[in-house]
Amino acid sequence: MLSGFTNPAVYLFDWEPAERTGELHVRYKLPYSDAADLDTAQKQKRIADGEPMEFSHTLDTQIGGQIAAGFVITGFYEDKDEPEALDQLGKYMMTYIVTRAWKV
Numbered sequence: 347m348l349s350g351f352t353n354p355a356v357y358l359f360d361w362e363p364a365e366r367t368g369e370l371h372v373r374y375k376l377p378y379s380d381a382a383d384l385d386t387a388q389k390q391k392r393i394a395d396g397e398p399m400e401f402s403h404t405l406d407t408q409i410g411g412q413i414a415a416g417f418v419i420t421g422f423y424e425d426k427d428e429p430e431a432l433d434q435l436g437k438y439m440m441t442y443i444v445t446r447a448w449k450v
Contacts, residue, residue: 347412347417347446347447347448347449348444348445348446349408349412349445350442350444351403351408351442351443351444352441352442352443353424353439353440353441353442353443354376354377354378354402354403354404354405354408355435355439356402356435356441357374357377357378357400357401357402358372358373358374358376358378359371359372359373359374359435360373360374364434368434370434370435376402376404377401377402377403377404378400378401378402379401379402380392380399380400380401381399381401405443408443408445409445412445412447416449416450417447417448417449417450418448418450419445419446419447420446420447420448421444421445421446421447422443422444422445422446423443423444423445423446424440424442424443425440425442425444426439426440426442
């Protein structure tokens with residue numbers, strides 16, 4: 347099985363001001379959920395703009411869940427968007443994770 351997901355740390359930040367100012371500020375706790383963490387106006391704007399609601403999982407849920415389901419992790423890969431100018435956090439860390447696993 348191949349499983350790819352966004353690094354949960356991406357969801358720590360409020361990206362609207364970061365896109366305007368270029369500064370990253372921690373705003374949210376993990377795991378993150380648009381349904382729980384955005385106010386009503388923000389949720390309504392996302393819906394009106396046709397944007398999906400987003401949420402994160404912990405690494406324990408993502409990777410530990412695969413192991414608990416009987417998979418053996420046989421590969422691990424991290425990546426980020428290029429160029430880094432499109433991915434502010436990518437200047438500091440990898441923002442995507444991929445695992446390869448076999449069912450035993």
